[in-house]
Amino acid sequence: MIHIVTDSTSDITAAEAQTLGITLVPLVVRFGDDQYRDGVDLDADAFYNLLQNNSVHPTTSQPTPEQFVEVYRALLRDPDDAVVSMHISSKLSGTLASAHVAAKEFDSGRIHLVDTETVSAGLMLLVRASLQDVAAGKDAAAVAEMARKRSAKVTILVLLDTLTYLQRGGRIGRAQALVGSLLSVKPMLTMKAGEVAPMARVRNQRQGVDRIIAELKARLPLRGVAIFHARVPELIGELRDRVCATTGDAEVLLGRVGPVVGAYTGPGGIGVASLGVD
Amino acid sequence: MSATKPAPGLSLLREPLREAGGEQMLAGLRTALSWLEANQQEINDLNVFPVPDGDTGSNMFLTLRSAVEEAQHAPTPSSVESVMAAAAHGSLMGARGNSGVILSQILRGFAQGVAGRQRIDAPGIAHALSEASTVAYRAVMKPTEGTILTVAREAARAAVAAVGETEDMRVVLERVVRESHTAVEHTIDQLQVLRDADVVDAGGYGLAVIFEGFSRAVSQADAPGPPPVQPRRAGEPPLRLPFGEGTGRGPAPVRRGAAAVAAREEGWGYCTEFLINGPGLDVDGIRTALAAIGESALVVGDPDLVRVHIHTGDPAALIALASQKGRLTKLKVEDMSAQHHDVLERADEDEARAAAPKELGVVTVASGDGFRDILKSLGADDVVPGGQTMNPSTEDLLNAVRATNAKAVILLPNNANVILTAEQVDQLAGECDVRVVPTRNVPQGVSALLAYDTTAGVDANCERMLSAIAAVRAVEVTRAVRDSTADGHDIKEGDVIAIVDDKITQVGDDYPGVLESVLAAESNAPELVTVYRGDSVTEADANTLVAALRDKHPRIEFEVHEGGQEHYPYVLSLE
Numbered sequence: 001m002i003h004i005v006t007d008s009t010s011d012i013t014a015a016e017a018q019t020l021g022i023t024l025v026p027l028v029v030r031f032g033d034d035q036y037r038d039g040v041d042l043d044a045d046a047f048y049n050l051l052q053n054n055s056v057h058p059t060t061s062q063p064t065p066e067q068f069v070e071v072y073r074a075l076l077r078d079p080d081d082a083v084v085s086m087h088i089s090s091k092l093s094g095t096l097a098s099a100h101v102a103a104k105e106f107d108s109g110r111i112h113l114v115d116t117e118t119v120s121a122g123l124m125l126l127v128r129a130s131l132q133d134v135a136a137g138k139d140a141a142a143v144a145e146m147a148r149k150r151s152a153k154v155t156i157l158v159l160l161d162t163l164t165y166l167q168r169g170g171r172i173g174r175a176q177a178l179v180g181s182l183l184s185v186k187p188m189l190t191m192k193a194g195e196v197a198p199m200a201r202v203r204n205q206r207q208g209v210d211r212i213i214a215e216l217k218a219r220l221p222l223r224g225v226a227i228f229h230a231r232v233p234e235l236i237g238e239l240r241d242r243v244c245a246t247t248g249d250a251e252v253l254l255g256r257v258g259p260v261v262g263a264y265t266g267p268g269g270i271g272v273a274s275l276g277v278d
Numbered sequence: 279m280s281a282t283k284p285a286p287g288l289s290l291l292r293e294p295l296r297e298a299g300g301e302q303m304l305a306g307l308r309t310a311l312s313w314l315e316a317n318q319q320e321i322n323d324l325n326v327f328p329v330p331d332g333d334t335g336s337n338m339f340l341t342l343r344s345a346v347e348e349a350q351h352a353p354t355p356s357s358v359e360s361v362m363a364a365a366a367h368g369s370l371m372g373a374r375g376n377s378g379v380i381l382s383q384i385l386r387g388f389a390q391g392v393a394g395r396q397r398i399d400a401p402g403i404a405h406a407l408s409e410a411s412t413v414a415y416r417a418v419m420k421p422t423e424g425t426i427l428t429v430a431r432e433a434a435r436a437a438v439a440a441v442g443e444t445e446d447m448r449v450v451l452e453r454v455v456r457e458s459h460t461a462v463e464h465t466i467d468q469l470q471v472l473r474d475a476d477v478v479d480a481g482g483y484g485l486a487v488i489f490e491g492f493s494r495a496v497s498q499a500d501a502p503g504p505p506p507v508q509p510r511r512a513g514e515p516p517l518r519l520p521f522g523e524g525t526g527r528g529p530a531p532v533r534r535g536a537a538a539v540a541a542r543e544e545g546w547g548y549c550t551e552f553l554i555n556g557p558g559l560d561v562d563g564i565r566t567a568l569a570a571i572g573e574s575a576l577v578v579g580d581p582d583l584v585r586v587h588i589h590t591g592d593p594a595a596l597i598a599l600a601s602q603k604g605r606l607t608k609l610k611v612e613d614m615s616a617q618h619h620d621v622l623e624r625a626d627e628d629e630a631r632a633a634a635p636k637e638l639g640v641v642t643v644a645s646g647d648g649f650r651d652i653l654k655s656l657g658a659d660d661v662v663p664g665g666q667t668m669n670p671s672t673e674d675l676l677n678a679v680r681a682t683n684a685k686a687v688i689l690l691p692n693n694a695n696v697i698l699t700a701e702q703v704d705q706l707a708g709e710c711d712v713r714v715v716p717t718r719n720v721p722q723g724v725s726a727l728l729a730y731d732t733t734a735g736v737d738a739n740c741e742r743m744l745s746a747i748a749a750v751r752a753v754e755v756t757r758a759v760r761d762s763t764a765d766g767h768d769i770k771e772g773d774v775i776a777i778v779d780d781k782i783t784q785v786g787d788d789y790p791g792v793l794e795s796v797l798a799a800e801s802n803a804p805e806l807v808t809v810y811r812g813d814s815v816t817e818a819d820a821n822t823l824v825a826a827l828r829d830k831h832p833r834i835e836f837e838v839h840e841g842g843q844e845h846y847p848y849v850l851s852l853e
Contacts, residue, residue, distance in 0.1 A: 177732045182655040183808065184837060185728060192733070200742075201656070201728045203806050203853055204835065207749075 002134045002143060003075040005085040007063065007095050008038035010123040011228055011258045020131060023071055025063045027095065029259045032056045038260045047259035048231045048267055057168050058263040062094040068102030076110055082140035086114040086127055086147055089194035092171060112144035114151075117194035120261045121226035121273035122154040124253070129223065129275060146278075153223075153276035157199065157215055158189040159208035161268030166196065169264045174198055205235065205270075212272050213242050222250040223277045230257040230269040239270065250274075294446035297399045298496055300352060300361040306492035307346045307365055313491025314339050314484060321487070324480035326471045328758035328769050329666075329777070329845070334480035337375030337669055342488065344372020344671070345385055358398045362389040362406075370702055371676070375669040377481035379698040380414050380426050382672075384485070387413030400450045404437035407454065417698075424468025426481035432461035433489060451493035458486040474763040548593045550611045554604040556582040564603055571596045638736055639682030642690035642723050643670055643700075646813065646842030649720050656727035659684070665693050665720075666845055672702045679707055686711040686736040688743065692723040694780065711736060715743040718780060720810070720841065721752040721851030751804070753778050753796050753850040755789060789848060790823055796850070797831060804852035807834055810841030811848060820848075 004022040006012065017024045026037040029047070031054050036042035038060075042050075051058065068085075075083055085103070090096040096115055103111040116126050126147055133143045163179055166172045166189075172179070173196040178187040185201040186208055202208045216225065225247055229236050236254060244252050257265055265271070314321075314335070321335030348368025354360035366389035369382035390413065391406030392398055398406070411434040415421050436457030440450040465479035466472045472479055550572070554564065559581045572590030584604075590596050593611045600606060642658045644650055645665040653661045660678040664670035679687045687710055691700040697716045704712035713736060717723040729746035730739060754777045758769045765782040769775060774792045776784040783799060786792040797807070807827075811820040817840070824836050841849055 174733060177657065180655050182652045183724065183728075183839065197733055198731065200731060203728070203808075206805055207853070 001078070001081050002140045003081065003083050004127060004130055004134065005071060005075070005083055005099075006123060006127050007087050008040075008258060009088040009093065009095070009119050009260050010127055011120045011255055011261060012124050012127065013043075013255075013258075014039055020128070022127060022131070023075065025067055025071055025095075025099075027063055027093070027260045028061045029263055030059050030061070036259065039258055042259050044231075044256040044258050044262065047262055051262070051267060057165075058259075060093075060169075060260045060263050063098050065098045065101040068099045069105055072102055072106055072111060076106060081110070083111045084114065084130060084134075084140050084144045084147065085111055086116050086123065086130065086144075088119045088123060089117045089191070090115045091117075091194040092119060092196070109141075112140050114144050114147045115194070116147065116151045116154070118151060118154045118156055118191055118273070120156070120257060121228040121253075121255060121271050122156045122191070122275075124255070125224050125226050125273055125275040126150060126154060150275065150278065153278075154273060155215070155219060155276075156189075156191045156271060156273045157212050158265065158269060158271045159202070159205065159212065160187050160189065160265055162266055163187050165266035166264050171196060171264050208270070209235070209239055209242065212239075212270075213246055216243065216246050216272070216274055219274055219276060220247065221277050222247050223275045224251040224253065225275075226253040226255060226273045228255045228257050228271045228273070230262050230265050231267045232270060235270060239272075243272065247274075294444075295448045295497065296445055297397045297402075298358070298447060299397045300355050300357045300359075302496050303358050303361045303365075303398075304346075304349050304352070304355065305495040307342070307349055307361075309495035310488040310491035311339070311342050311346050313487050313494075314342055317484075317487045321480050321484045324477045324483060326475040326477060326480075326764075328760055328762040328764060328771075328775065329754075329756050333667060333669075334375065334377045335484060337378040338381055338481065338484040338488075340671065341369050341373050341375075341378035341381050344673070345369035345382075347372075357396045358392045358402075359389075359395050362392050365389065370706065371671070371673040373672040373699055373702055375695050376698045377426055377484060378669070378671070379702055380417060380430075380481065381485065381488075382702070383414040383417040384410040384426075384430050387411065398447075400441045400445050400447045403447060403450055403454075404434070404441045407434040407437045410434065422469070424465040424472060424482075425479050426485050428465065428468065429458050429461045429479075429482035429485045433458040433485070448493075448497040451489070451496060455486070455490045455493045458482075458489050462486045471764070548590055548611050550586070550588050550590055550593045550596055552586055552597070552600065552609040553607045554584040554586065554600055555607060556584070556604055559584050559604055564600070567599060567603075568596060571599065636682075636684045637686065638732065638739065639679075639684030639687045640690065640727065640730060641675065641678045641682060641687055642717075642727070643675075643692045643696055644720050644723065645844055648810065648840035648842035650842075652839060652841075653720075653723060653727060656724065657730050657732065658690075658727060659687075664696065665843070666695075669693070669695050669699065672699050672706065675700055675703050676706050679703055679710060679712055684710065686713070688712075688726075688730075688736065688739060689714045690717045690723045690726050690743075692717045692720050694718045713740050715740055715747065717747055719752040719754065720843070720849060721750055721808070722747040724808075724851065725750040725853075749853065751779055751800075751852040753793075753848075753852065754846045755792060755796075755848040755850070756846045758785075790826055793823065793827060793848065793850070794830065797827065797834070800852065803831070804834060806837070806853040808837045808839065808851045808853075809848060810839050810843065810850070812841060812843045812846050815847045823848075 008024055008026040026040050029036050029038055031050055072083055075081060085099050087096045099113055116123050129150055130143050130147045133146050175189050175196050175198040178198045178201055185203060188200040188208055190197050190199040200211060202211060225243055227240055318335035318339045322333040345365040345368040349361050349365035352360040352364040366386040369385045373379045373382040387410035388406045391409030395402060411430040414427055414430050421427050433454045436453045437450050440453040462478050462482045465482050561584055564584055568588055572588035639659040641660050642653050643662045643664050644653055645663055650661040659682040662670045662674050662678045689700040689712060691697045700714045715726055717726055725746040726743035729742040758771055758773045758775055760771045762769050767782055767785045769785055774786050774789055775782050776792050776796045784792050784795040809824055820838050824838050828836050843849060
């Protein structure tokens with residue numbers, strides 16, 4: 001049997017993971033000395049409350065190799081069990097490195113690691129696509145290979161309220177170019193080659209949404225779209241309607257940006273991930 | 279002296295002037311420059327808009343000055359081709375404003391028309407002027423009649439007609455001058471804006487003035503010309519005093535009574551070097567005498583040979599004084615502002631060579647510290663000072679483009695009168711791919727920079743910037759500088775006027791009222807209004823004004839920033 005493993009930066013909730021039949025490995029988010037497992041001890045609502053009422057800036061850390069070893073051991077009980085372990089871009093987090101160390105404890109060929117070069121809604125879209133490959137009867141190596149290929153078809157468009165959190169967290173990458181404007185602007189980011197990259201600056205959310213729609217249009221046809229937000233539910237309804245009107249047949253999913261990713265985006269962010277057709 | 283050529287002054291009848299050489303071309307350009315300088319302010323005053331505007335006279339003067347400076351260094355001074363090619367290149371480097379750019383194209387066309395000619399005759403002049411007109415028309419996307427273009431064309435037509443009747447260049451040039459002034463008078467009938475403002479076209483008038491100066495110098499080939507603009511080379515003939523006596527020049531018969539006066543060279547500053555050959559020189563006495571005329575005096579030597587190195591605003595006087603002490607050799611006079619420029623350029627180039635070039639840069643134009651800081655904060659590599667009343671030259675923009683050390687540079691002119699200048703930069707920038715995104719005001723420049731993506735290529739960025747500038751409306755608010763009728767409004771001096779995307783849309787008594795009318799007139803209410811206050815507006819005043827607007831328009835987001843711009847107390851962008 002092929003098991004899909006991912007991490008909590010996919011922003012797949014525990015309940016969804018159970019429904020999908022996948023295993024989530026949580027990262028850790030800390031406020032000072034308080035430590036929480038992403039999505040296990042702390043959900044999105046609780047996290048944004050903490051973020052708003054806490055002067056300490058949260059930090060995050062990757063899962064330990066032991067966490068992966070435990071997960072893999074539990075899944076690889078039978079000789080025909082195999083794992084496809086799909087994770088956050090290795091340029092944003094050491095999660096994949098921990099998984100790599102853990103995988104050495106097992107026979108080669110049983111665990112297939114995938115650097116998805118994306119995160120959050122993008123990672124979630126790839127996981128769901130891989131589940132369909134598994135359902136279609138592909139073997140683990142093929143599922144992993146298809147996921148790697150497909151990762152090039154993922155686009156993440158992020159509209160943030162501020163770059164402060166990304167900058168403090170040290171994950172700003174080339175989006176540094178967007179910092180320092182004397183006008184009030186909302187930064188738009190994307191991911192290129194697994195790293196955060198600047199996309200644009202807009203003057204307000206409406207302009208940002210217009211830009212997202214324009215980018216989606218340029219990428220049609222799409223297999224799926226996921227709209228994730230960090231505490232701006234009021235924008236989501238309208239955004240979903242506009243996305244649906246743009247993308248036609250593509251599946252459109254909604255979700256929340258969870259604690260670990262939220263520690264970098266801050267409240268007020270919107271992310272739209274899209275996956276092109278195979 | 280050959281027997282066929284009468285000695286000067288012996289013939290009472292005017293001899294026909296059948297041909298002229300490079301020296302006469304240069305003399306013509308110099309005189310044209312003096313003529314233009316004398317009429318500069320008058321041309322500036324032919325402003326059709328009741329707002330402070332690009333100074334056509336100054337722009338044309340600075341453009342032509344750059345042409346003359348370079349023409350003086352033509353490799354073959356006796357060759358018409360050589361002198362005019364140098365003038366064309368110089369004018370292109372110095373081109374400022376739309377009239378300056380068109381003037382540079384006229385000189386370029388003229389230079390093309392005299393290609394291969396050492397000397398020029400009457401048909402040659404007619405041909406060159408025709409080429410000048412053709413090239414100038416081609417340089418403008420939508421040629422408009424009643425402008426400098428019309429004057430260039432009518433001048434060419436007059437020259438062509440004249441050569442059918444005479445071989446005398448004097449006669450041909452006199453016709454050119456006469457017909458170009460006639461064409462200038464007609465511009466008022468060709469353009470509504472000119473009729474409204476009751477003025478003739480400034481650029482056209484400037485060109486007629488140039489023809490007049492040129493014609494005079496060429497026609498009086500044996501009279502001393504005006505002084506060199508920027509003599510630099512050793513061994514040049516002694517400097518002539520400005521407009522030496524006995525040139526026989528009457529008052530300039532140009533419109534509005536302005537007369538050419540001596541070209542002033544204030545503030546230019548020349549680095550002057552020479553040797554005084556003895557014997558019997560009094561080194562200390564020479565030092566004291568010369569130091570009175572200049573600064574940084576270095577006067578060293580012995581009774582047989584004294585070396586002099588002095589910075590002075592008046593090299594002619596210095597040389598005249600020194601030549602009384604002994605024979606001068608190794609004379610060298612250099613314009614220090616030009617030197618300074620060269621040094622800066624070399625430093626830039628050295629630095630540029632040291633670092634690996636980056637893929638893409640952005641150079642923009644603005645006046646006002648606030649605007650400059652905002653544009654830089656949005657990622658502009660450089661903000662060239664200039665804008666409404668001070669248009670940067672092609673060379674200013676070129677230098678900024680080079681300093682970016684980028685393989686491709688996007689130029690954002692931020693002013694309608696700088697766009698054409700910006701479009702000249704690419705052909706001068708060598709390998710660098712220079713693109714112009716024609717922003718007409720700073721709000722458009724800001725929008726373009728907001729769309730700038732340092733990781734994308736030049737094509738993608740130009741496309742993004744173009745669509746970004748289409749999404750913003752710019753409002754410029756100022757007081758009318760004189761009575762006029764424009765865009766269907768009767769405007770009195772002192773009225774507050776709002777210019778929305780280059781058209782006067784609102785006229786009123788005060789800033790709050792006019793801004794309120796601007797917002798009320800928008801068919802789609804903007805979501806975001808950014809207010810840039812000018813250098814004459816305090817922060818408190820701007821905040822008071824915006825607070826009132828906020829009360830009336832609770833759904834609009836307002837932001838106030840310091841633009842620091844001159845002439846326009848308020849500049850707004852509506853998004």
